[in-house]
Amino acid sequence: MQQNVWRMALIVCALVAGPGCAVQEVWVARQTAVISQMKGPECACVDPKSGGVYVSNMDTATQDYWADDGAGSISVLRPRGAPFAMRWKESKPEAPLHSPKGMCVFEGVLYVADNTRVVGYPVIEDSEPAKLMGPAGRRLNDMATDGVAVYVSDTLAGVVYRMDGQGVTRIKAPKGVNGITFFKGKMFAVSWTQHDVYELDPTGKGDPVPFGLALHFRTLDGIEVLDDGTFIVSDLTGDRVVTISPDRKTVRTLIDLKTPADIGLDVARRLLYVPQVEENCVAVYRLTQEKQ
Ligand SMILES: [Ca+2]
Ligand SMILES: [Ca+2]
Numbered sequence: 001m002q003q004n005v006w007r008m009a010l011i012v013c014a015l016v017a018g019p020g021c022a023v024q025e026v027w028v029a030r031q032t033a034v035i036s037q038m039k040g041p042e043c044a045c046v047d048p049k050s051g052g053v054y055v056s057n058m059d060t061a062t063q064d065y066w067a068d069d070g071a072g073s074i075s076v077l078r079p080r081g082a083p084f085a086m087r088w089k090e091s092k093p094e095a096p097l098h099s100p101k102g103m104c105v106f107e108g109v110l111y112v113a114d115n116t117r118v119v120g121y122p123v124i125e126d127s128e129p130a131k132l133m134g135p136a137g138r139r140l141n142d143m144a145t146d147g148v149a150v151y152v153s154d155t156l157a158g159v160v161y162r163m164d165g166q167g168v169t170r171i172k173a174p175k176g177v178n179g180i181t182f183f184k185g186k187m188f189a190v191s192w193t194q195h196d197v198y199e200l201d202p203t204g205k206g207d208p209v210p211f212g213l214a215l216h217f218r219t220l221d222g223i224e225v226l227d228d229g230t231f232i233v234s235d236l237t238g239d240r241v242v243t244i245s246p247d248r249k250t251v252r253t254l255i256d257l258k259t260p261a262d263i264g265l266d267v268a269r270r271l272l273y274v275p276q277v278e279e280n281c282v283a284v285y286r287l288t289q290e291k292q
Contacts, residue, residue: 024292027230027243029255029272029285033081039073040065041275041282043142043222044264045103045110047123051079053264053273054088054110055282056100065099065277066115066139072097074112074121079269081284089121102142102179102262106150113140113152118163135161135168142222142262144180146187146202153177155192160200171204179233179262183225190220190233197223197233197244211248224265224272226287232272234260241274257283 040058042065047054055075058065074089074097091097102113109120111132118134132150139156149164151171155178160171176193180200187200189208195217198208218238225231229246232254241255241263257276264273272285 025289026292028290033284035282038280042101043262044273046264046266047105053077058099068098072100104143104145106145132163142179146182174208179223190223216251222262
């Protein structure tokens with residue numbers, strides 16, 4: 001009887017060929033490496049030109065991730081995850097780094113959100129960082145670039161700042177805004193406290209537009225977008241990384257793992273870097289599309 005039902009279903013599928021019967025392709029993640037020796041890693045940021053990966057270490061003994069404690073560092077991994085320089089930049093009295101979080105690379109400079117300040121390190125040593133006017137932030141969190149300017153989110157103020165050579169402008173964002181990213185000229189963000197994903201208006205005029213997926217999440221941290229438009233977001237206390245379909249409707253678990261923070265995506269190599277804050281490591285995954 002059961003067999004007949006399945007056979008009938010297949011015949012109906014073949015005749016109707018509706019979307020529900022089509023073979024689906026889904027993204028699958030396979031772990032390729034785990035890099036330990038991190039110290040409260042918050043963000044992995046891929047330099048798309050070199051494939052090198054910067055990792056921010058908040059380095060806290062007290063789990064106060066917003067302490068101006070003069071302890072923080074930046075690690076660099078090679079493409080595919082092997083360590084290159086575990087302490088590429090460290091806090092110095094004359095150039096403090098407290099609890100670095102989100103980063104982006106723009107015009108040869110690695111920009112880093114560090115509590116209330118944005119700091120810049122030339123990617124090529126001994127060159128001067130570009131002069132950007134930073135905002136007076138409260139809890140600066142993630143950074144992104146659209147290739148024209150640099151953006152930083154402020155989780156406590158619920159706003160995103162746009163910085164270029166002309167100064168700072170404000171962009172409307174949801175309360176608790178955390179991760180931000182750009183994809184094909186559109187800007188996206190996740191909220192730690194509102195538990196949703198949003199499209200933002202990078203001109204700063206329009207209100208954030210929620211995806212309406214808040215019931216799926218606990219505390220969202222990072223967001224990236226694959227080249228087919230699939231979103232990848234990390235839910236830190238939800239202990240998972242998920243994909244959201246390009247039509248913004250379907251949520252699927254991609255990886256179950258503890259405390260995933262601000263993920264980094266190497267689109268060209270299809271590698272995903274997941275800093276695990278409380279595990280003091282970065283897990284590296286190869287992404288493939290497979291038929292379901
Ligand atoms: Ca610190
Ligand atoms: Ca973050």
